[in-house]
Amino acid sequence: MDRLYDNESRLFCERRYYKNNKIRGIILYKNDKVFKSFKGEKEFFIDFFNNVFNDGDIVFNDARLLDRANFVQTKDTKNVIVYHSTERDLNGELKASYATSTKNESNVSKYITSTEMQKASLINNYEIPEEKVNVISSYIDPVSQISYRDNSDIIYVGRLDENKQVIDIIEAFDSIKDEIPENCVLRIYGEGPNLESLKSQIKNLKLGKRVKFMGFANNLDEVYKTAKVSVLTSKFEGFALSIMESINYGCPVVAYDIEYGPNEIITQLETGVLIEKHNVKMLADTIKKIINDEITFENVQTDEKFTKESIQNRFIYLINELGGN
Known part of the structure; x- marks a missing residue:
């Protein structure tokens, strides 16, 4: 049971629960007396x-x-x-x-x-x-001045769960690590139920020096402005807000062409690259070309429609x- 009180410390609501934590009753109080009660x-x-x-x-x-x-x-x-x-x-x-x-x-x-x-x-x-x-x-409020710095890092920003398929990014990075500059690091921002399994995969692939788990992204400005490309490999999204944020800070995006969002936010080869979903080889090849400047972007910015x-x-x-x- 929990009780809610108003600003004058008077009880106004009481909630009662079953053992499985589902609500079995709600009671409202007025002037310290039961006013109304509900079964759920x-x-x-x-x-x-x-x-x-x-x-x-x-x-x-x-x-x-x-x-x-x-x-x-x-x-x-x-x-x-x-x-x-x-x-x-x-x-x-x-x-x-x-x-x-x-x-x-x-x-x-x-x-x-x-x-x-x-x-x-x-x-x-x-x-x-x-x-x-x-x-x-x-x-999103467009950033007035984008001081996009020269950096070779790859980033992912988001929850670490089954839907996000961050393992695809790690496997893509592993396949191209010897074909991109040694100072290129994959930075993973976020928390979630897959964190430990992803860390184990990094250990198995001996990528500990080049793949970094950064925790929550508290300063998106610095996160995106110090990266060369961000990546999204979800199975699905409601809108893919992280793509909008990345573009807003001048950082191009490589994303699977999924439902919903990426193909309506990304302008192909202008603000990022859409690729076939679940195609890790294509993902790796596209990231490699961006890191090695075979694919370049000049004016990554938010579309006026957003x-x-x-x-x-x-x-x-x-x-x-x-x-x-």
């Missing part, structure tokens, strides 16, 4: 929505946990479902958490995806009407479509 989160969410929303409200929802409650609450709202991640799992199947929002299209006024490719997936795979899907990505003003205008357009002010 769903009942609580529905009650909250019914008391907060008004007919005609535009409701943006990016938490799949809230979808069902959002659809069954009694107010006549205009529901906007926002997707930040891919709707499919590693096997290409629809994630259970996305079933409610994709299978109840009649309850949704608009869907927001970060990419055109995900929009196409919703239309083709789940029969969502095209007019209901708007593409609005994340934005600026704050551009994204704001897309939201304004959507709200006007829904009759908002």
Whole structure:
């Protein structure tokens, strides 16, 4: 059980749990007395929505946990479902958490995806009407001055898990280590469940002097500006924000052409190189050519479509479509 108190140290909420840590009850207090009680989160969410929303409200929802409650609450709202991640799992199947929002299209006024490719997936795979899907990505503030330094390092920035396939980067680096300058280092930024297995692989390949695990990237400015290329080898992404960050700091990207994001952020041979997914040989060859200046980049910078003003205008357009002010 846990208890929540207000700024005057008065109890206002109590949550009770089963042994598996799932919530079995929520109790609200008012003036030190029980005000309302709920059997679980769903009942609580529905009650909250019914008391907060008004007919005609535009409701943006990016938490799949809230979808069902959002659809069954009694107010006549205009529901906007926002997707930040891919709707499919590693096997290409629809994630259970996305079933409610994709299978109840009649309850949704608009869907927001970060990419055109995900929009196409919703239309083709789940029969969502095209007019209901708007593409609005994340934005980034362009760096005013890029002091991109001469450096031969290769970097990866992101979580270390099965989806990210960092092992592909390590294997690619191992295959070209003797064909690139000796001072070229692979720097890996991030944490995750695959960290120890990746360290073991580095030890087995005797790459300890040329592959460095850097932990979390606290200063993206320095991370990207001191690298020659960044690499992304994920099985899938919701948008691949790290690609946008890399380009924003003037660092070109080599990325697998996956769902979703890379092919809508990278301009081929201008801000990076898209390659066939899971093709480690092609990955290695492309990285080698960039390190050895066989492939060069002159003006790596953020596309205007990802600026704050551009994204704001897309939201304004959507709200006007829904009759908002």
